[in-house]
Amino acid sequence: MRISAFVLPVVLVLVAAHETAWAAPPVPAPADSVETIRLRPGEPPAVSLTPELLYRILVAELAAQRGQYEDAAQELLGLARDTLDPRLGQRAFQMAMTGRNLTLALQSAREWAQLDPDNPEAVAASLALSASSGQTDGLARTLARRIDAADDKDQAIVQAVGIVSKMTDKRLALDVLDKALTGVVKTSSLAHLALADTAWSAGEPRRAVDEAYQAQALDPDSSDAAQRVLEYGLRVEPRQAIGDTYAYLAKHPDQRALQLLLVSRLTGQGQFDEALKLLDSMRKQTPEDFDLLYTESEVNARAGRYDAAKALLGEYITIQQQRRRATADGATSAQADVSDARLLLVQIAERQGDLKEAIRQLRSIDEPNLQFQARTHEAVLYGRQGDLAKARATLDAIKPADRRERTVVRLTLATIYRDAGRTDQAVEALKAADLEMPDTPEVKYELGMLLHQQGKTADFESLMRQVIVLDPDNANAYNSLGYTYVEENRRLPEARDLLERALELDPDNAYILDSVGWYLFRTRDYQGALEYLRRSYDQLQAADVAAHLGETLWMLKRRDEARRIWTEGRKADPDNDALKATLQRLGVQLP
Incomplete structure (x- = not known):
């Protein structure tokens, strides 16, 4: 044998x-x-x-x-x-x-x-x-003994975090880790960082911030602690978090990563002038750091200052092209950097509604690794222009290098038809792709979602189950099927199993958190629903999530909070059907 x-x-x-x-x-x-x-x-x-x-x-x-x-x-x-x-x-x-x-x-x-x-x-x-x-019985004691006996305490703490991170119940994970680290928290900055991260995952931002500050108190030079003070503090006390980050950077002016993170967070909060001021300071400190030109253009683009962004990108492209010509063997990242700049110019052109300019920039990209992305995006833009024939011709001209690229081409064609309002053609394109590549879960998933929109629930369910068989780690398939059962208020025990699996695979996914919260709402566990829906809404301020969160608050008699959440959801998406239906069903009139 x-x-x-x-x-x-x-x-x-x-x-x-x-x-x-x-x-x-x-x-x-x-x-x-x-x-x-x-x-x-x-x-x-x-x-x-x-x-x-x-x-x-x-x-x-x-x-x-x-x-x-x-x-x-x-x-x-x-x-x-x-x-x-x-x-x-x-x-x-x-x-x-x-x-x-x-x-x-x-x-x-x-x-x-x-x-x-x-x-x-x-x-x-x-x-x-x-x-x-x-x-988890005895888990905290076991971990505490391992940490206490370890010669390398930091490594033992990291291992403990890896173990509790496998737990689905993040609050229970925090409790276990809290007890496991009792013997080292007074002297270990890393222990407080671990507790900060776990508290954040458990939906306890105040605890996360407090742990980050304790880590920083034990190790004032720690960039990891400073990063968490900023990240977690922005959720609790934004001004203090930003001020404390500036104070840290004043003592550690070489912490470029933290400076860039602060630029990103200031930009995310709409403090564009403050972000640009910090970038200007960084450029004076390191005038040869040309990547800051690109970052500055990104901030201006986010601020809607497109002329400034395009001028900066033009300067950046010129510098990178000079670098490329100066290096005979091409051993620089200049070509890729120029392509990244052109992709940002594509985004700006799209925001300005200049699709011809966006296509021109896409055609100027010569980075080999980006050719496939550029051509498929070009087809999408032709579709948005209404030229479906040219969009399809562009996709047909692509020579996919492998099965993945072939799948992307088929999915892109279906997306173009769907966005053009031609759902039937999108379905036919996906059915043809499913026949050509019958074991491709991505195709089956998209086909199932389109059939669900057409009211073909049985076909949708069959395809989601096929996706799960082909790709048992596909969290979206478990979530889509589970959420459908919850939304239709049927097969709730099976919905629970599906959503538990989805949550196990992708515990921080905002859509899955929303689905779990909505399941708990259906089973009248309003307090449990509130926890998951808040975590979802913190990541995704979508009208659908706002509808669910608001209704949960309404059932908990927290009517003012519910109205505030609904108002935010309506502002984000005034025509959202789920939100409209919720307000009508509850007889709520928003100002």
């Missing part, structure tokens, strides 16, 4: 252990048994490579080759228990994870950790899977 490359390392390791563990040849074990002897602590046991052991390894290997990962993991787990060899426990864990059987993976990880308790990878895998499955 052939032994594949998969199984050879396992067999050879066992043979090597068997050959080196003895000073004299061992007494042969009976053919129907597996004999093991534990060596020094931390070393794997010596294993007699009997015919039975070899046979069972080969059985596991063949199962894995056939995609029967659960069978392979079960066999390897049994071998690990029989031989006391942690390497087989590790392999069982890997097979179970490949097969996405988390229960079996947890059993295997625990066996691996029990057989090799000094292996940090084994222990971390066991704890992480326990956390992800909600088994």
